[in-house]
Amino acid sequence: MKGFELENWVVSTQEYYRNLAYKSFEELSEYYYNEKEYDKLLNLSDKFFLIDNCFENACKYKVKALIATNRKQDALKQYNVLEYSLKKILDDVPSPEMQKFMAELKN
Numbered sequence: 001m002k003g004f005e006l007e008n009w010v011v012s013t014q015e016y017y018r019n020l021a022y023k024s025f026e027e028l029s030e031y032y033y034n035e036k037e038y039d040k041l042l043n044l045s046d047k048f049f050l051i052d053n054c055f056e057n058a059c060k061y062k063v064k065a066l067i068a069t070n071r072k073q074d075a076l077k078q079y080n081v082l083e084y085s086l087k088k089i090l091d092d093v094p095s096p097e098m099q100k101f102m103a104e105l106k107n
Helices: 002-034 038-051 056-068 072-090 096-106
Strands: none
Touching: 002 038, 002 056, 038 056, 056 072, 056 096, 072 096
């Protein structure tokens, strides 16, 4: 029984720190974007993709930074990477919000 309790504690602790990392990523990404620190934002997004290449917000912020630096084709490629990763790993597609965001970019 004690082993089971320890397992639950470890999982809940991992989940807590995982959520904290995602929240921190979003706050820092928003800061970098607002401050026009696009190179830092691209670097941060790339690092987060090493952790989770299906994280849509990392893709969204990277796309925004690429657009801001006049790299639209790279932005479209990044979205294609996200689509591929979601399909291959999770058998899923980008969220409707992400699809709408990219559709607006393509027009």
